[in-house]
Amino acid sequence: MYREPVRVRPLGPRDVDAVCARVEARVAAAAARSTALVGTLDHDELRAVVSAVTPAWVARSRGRVVGHLVTTMIDRTQRRAWIPPDGASFDDPAVLRGLLDAAASVWRDAGASGYAAWVYDEPTEVDAWATCGATLSARRGVRALSFPADRGTPAGFDLRRAGPGDLETALTLDRWGDPPGGRPPDEQERRDEVASLLEDPDIDYLIAELGGRALAQAVVMPLAPRRGSRAPAVHLSAVAVDPDRRGRGLGTALVESVLERARRAGHVVAEVNWRTVDPRVERFWRGRGFTPTQALVERPLPV
Numbered sequence: 001m002y003r004e005p006v007r008v009r010p011l012g013p014r015d016v017d018a019v020c021a022r023v024e025a026r027v028a029a030a031a032a033r034s035t036a037l038v039g040t041l042d043h044d045e046l047r048a049v050v051s052a053v054t055p056a057w058v059a060r061s062r063g064r065v066v067g068h069l070v071t072t073m074i075d076r077t078q079r080r081a082w083i084p085p086d087g088a089s090f091d092d093p094a095v096l097r098g099l100l101d102a103a104a105s106v107w108r109d110a111g112a113s114g115y116a117a118w119v120y121d122e123p124t125e126v127d128a129w130a131t132c133g134a135t136l137s138a139r140r141g142v143r144a145l146s147f148p149a150d151r152g153t154p155a156g157f158d159l160r161r162a163g164p165g166d167l168e169t170a171l172t173l174d175r176w177g178d179p180p181g182g183r184p185p186d187e188q189e190r191r192d193e194v195a196s197l198l199e200d201p202d203i204d205y206l207i208a209e210l211g212g213r214a215l216a217q218a219v220v221m222p223l224a225p226r227r228g229s230r231a232p233a234v235h236l237s238a239v240a241v242d243p244d245r246r247g248r249g250l251g252t253a254l255v256e257s258v259l260e261r262a263r264r265a266g267h268v269v270a271e272v273n274w275r276t277v278d279p280r281v282e283r284f285w286r287g288r289g290f291t292p293t294q295a296l297v298e299r300p301l302p303v
């Protein structure tokens, strides 16, 4: 329990230096724990972001900044407030609670029905958010793409880049990725999203085939540089294997092929987000060398 009196108010110009120092310390500490993260930031860029982004709050106690909260954006489709890992700091879970309480009414007025925060995947951090009612729903894992130069591509299937003409096949493969027991997305929304991925020249929609039959898929996209992350990086998503062929090494071979392709294209790290609801999926990614760096915690706003 935090014993000092804490006052939360909107972040103002006189808070910027203290908040930047807190963010820099946080990013450096995270990088000291995980080699997958970068510990230094461009100070001027950070200062510009902290000065400009709204809504944002600071918690002060006895003249000192003891926490901050910066919301980067409201997700237009799901109407959620988003908080990046360097968007919040708190000396104690009670400080976080005070910041979230102050933010809730502003987020609600902006049309948000909940928030989602990417936080460092550390028990103390995730637990603090849990005490504020947030639930861990996904992890982000990172893996370096430093293979021996003579490493071959795993055989057994052909990997090809799909295009708009593959929409019906891609929709079938995409459905294979739905979490068991969960509510599938609206079919029209799925169709629109898969179609836009297939059309995007910057995204590789990859399909693994054997004898002309589609067995698995992965969607690979280059990531724009982000504060605190290694670059150049690729993001893997929508990895899914034919339900009748799971547990036989196909997913592993697919991921290895995809990573080798990314390495040849000049990327140095790959990252993936996985839902924590299925422990086998967590086991799959950890077993493929992905180290968790961040955790997604979410909460609907109390009505």
Ligand SMILES: CC(C)(COP(=O)(O)OP(=O)(O)OC[C@H]1O[C@@H](n2cnc3c(N)ncnc32)[C@H](O)[C@@H]1OP(=O)(O)O)[C@@H](O)C(=O)NCCC(=O)NCCS
Residues within 6 Å of the ligand: 176, 177, 178, 179, 238, 239, 240, 241, 242, 245, 246, 247, 248, 249, 250, 251, 252, 253, 273, 274, 275, 280, 281, 283, 284, 287
């Ligand atoms: C996760 C998935 C891609 C793995 O592919 P796969 O071909 O079954 O995996 P492999 O046979 O290469 O590897 C088996 C490993 O994955 C784990 N695994 C995950 N899901 C599994 C499943 N449904 N059946 C069997 N093993 C599964 C196993 O525990 C095993 O771990 P181990 O290597 O430590 O023993 C596949 O199961 C799948 O399509 N699942 C549904 C979609 C999904 O959740 N995708 C992940 C999105 S982030």
